Amino acid sequence: MCQFNQKNNIDSELIYLQDNAGVLLGHKFVTPIKVGLLTVTIAYFLFTFHATFTLSWIGEWEGLPEPLYTWIFLTDTIAYIFLIFRFLASAIALATVILYIAKKDFPKTKLYRLIQLILIFEGIYWIGLLLSGIWGIIPTDSGFSLLISTGIPCTFSSIAIPTALFMLAVKLKPDKPQKQAIRWGLFAGIFYVFAFWLSNSGMWIITVLDKGWSLFSQYPELIPSFAATLFGLLGLAMFLIYFAKTSWQIERIQDLKVGTVGAVLVALGLYYLWNYMTWIFFGGWTEWYAWFLGHNLDLWLLALPILGLPLLFYKQKSEENSN
Numbered sequence: 001m002c003q004f005n006q007k008n009n010i011d012s013e014l015i016y017l018q019d020n021a022g023v024l025l026g027h028k029f030v031t032p033i034k035v036g037l038l039t040v041t042i043a044y045f046l047f048t049f050h051a052t053f054t055l056s057w058i059g060e061w062e063g064l065p066e067p068l069y070t071w072i073f074l075t076d077t078i079a080y081i082f083l084i085f086r087f088l089a090s091a092i093a094l095a096t097v098i099l100y101i102a103k104k105d106f107p108k109t110k111l112y113r114l115i116q117l118i119l120i121f122e123g124i125y126w127i128g129l130l131l132s133g134i135w136g137i138i139p140t141d142s143g144f145s146l147l148i149s150t151g152i153p154c155t156f157s158s159i160a161i162p163t164a165l166f167m168l169a170v171k172l173k174p175d176k177p178q179k180q181a182i183r184w185g186l187f188a189g190i191f192y193v194f195a196f197w198l199s200n201s202g203m204w205i206i207t208v209l210d211k212g213w214s215l216f217s218q219y220p221e222l223i224p225s226f227a228a229t230l231f232g233l234l235g236l237a238m239f240l241i242y243f244a245k246t247s248w249q250i251e252r253i254q255d256l257k258v259g260t261v262g263a264v265l266v267a268l269g270l271y272y273l274w275n276y277m278t279w280i281f282f283g284g285w286t287e288w289y290a291w292f293l294g295h296n297l298d299l300w301l302l303a304l305p306i307l308g309l310p311l312l313f314y315k316q317k318s319e320e321n322s323n
Contacts, residue, residue: 033314034101036307041097043303045090051297052087075132082128083297089121108174116169123165130158145206149291153199161195164188178253186244193240193268196298197233203291204229210287221282225275236267262311269304276302 057080061072096114100106136151168184204226208215216223243260250256276299279289293299 032310033307036310038097038101039306040300040303041090041094043300045094047297047300048083048087048090052083071135075135078131079128082125085121085128086125086297089118089125092121093118112172112174116172119165119169119172123162123169126161126165127158129154133158145209148202149199149206150202153195153202156198157191157195160191161188164191177251179249179251182250182253182256183244183248186240186247189264190237190240190244193233193237196268197229197237200229200233200292203288207287215286219282219286221278222286222288225278225288228271228274232267232271236264240264258311258314262308262314265304265308266312267308269301269306269308272299272302273305 057076061069061076064072092114096111096118100111132150133153133155134151136146136149136154138151164184164187168181168188171181171184173181208226216226243257243264247256275292279285279293
C-alpha cells in the first residue's frame with residue numbers, strides 16, 4: 001500500500017477517470033483498484049446467488065396460526081420474486097466489470113446502459129420489501145418488536161432506495177451534464193446507510209429487550225457491535241449528509257473526493273466484516289446473529305474495504321496534469 005501511494009506508481013498504473021463512469025482504472029491489467037472492484041462485484045454476485053438458490057425458506061409458514069401464516073407466506077414469496085432482480089443485477093454487474101477491465105476500448109454508451117440496468121434491477125429488488133414494511137406497521141400482537149425490526153426499516157428501504165436508484169439511472173447519461181447524477185448518487189448512498197442503521201439497530205434493540213443488558217456482561221465482545229450499529233452507522237449516515245452538502249455543486253464525477261468515498265466504503269465494509277468475524281471467533285448465537293447472518297442479504301458489503309482502501313490512498317491528479 002505504501003508503494004501504491006508513491007507518485008511514480010500512480011502515474012504509471014492509474015488514470016484519473018475513464019469514460020466518465022466514475023470508476024478508476026489503470027493502464028496495467030492489474031491494479032489495486034481493479035482488484036478491489038472485481039472482488040466487490042464477485043462478492044455481490046456470490047452472496048446473491050446463494051440467497052437466490054437457497055430454498056429452505058419454502059414452507060416455513062406451515063403450522064403457523066392465522067394471520068401469521070398468510071403474512072409469512074406473502075412476504076417471503078414476494079420478497080423472493082423481487083430478489084431475482086437483484087440476482088440479475090449482480091450477474092450483469094460482474095459481467096460488466098470483467099468486460100470493462102479486460103476490454104481496452106469498451107463503448108461508453110454500452111457501459112452506461114449496463115450501469116443503468118444494474119441500478120434499475122437493484123431498485124426493483126428493494127421494492128419487494130414494501131409488503132413486509134406494511135405488515136410491520138399494521139398493529140399486531142408483536143407490536144413494538146415488529147415495528148422497529150421490520151415495519152420502519154422495510155418501509156423506508158422500499159421507498160427511499162428505489163427512488164434514488166431509479167432517478168440516478170435516469171440522470172446517468174454519457175451525453176448529459178453529470179451534476180444531477182452526482183446528487184442522486186449521493187442520495188442513494190445516504191439512503192443505503194440509513195436503511196442499514198434502521199434494520200440493524202432494530203434487531204439489536206429487540207435482542208436487548210429479549211436477553212436484557214446482562215447479554216453484554218456475558219458476551220462483552222458484542223459491545224463494539226452494539227455501539228457501532230446504534231451510533232456508528234448513524235454517524236456514517238450523518239457524515240454522508242455532510243459530504244453531499246459539500247459536494248452539492250460539483251459538476252463532474254471526477255471532481256468528487258475519491259479519498260472520502262474510499263473512507264466511507266472502508267468504514268461500512270469493516271462494520272459488516274467485524275460482525276461476521278466476531279461470531280466466527282467468539283460465537284454466542286442470539287437473535288442478533290440469527291438476523292445478521294441468517295436473513296441479511298447485504299453481507300456482501302464485507303468485501304468493500306478491498307475497494308475502499310485503494311480509493312482512500314489514491315492521489316488525484318491536479319487539473320493541470322490531467323489536461
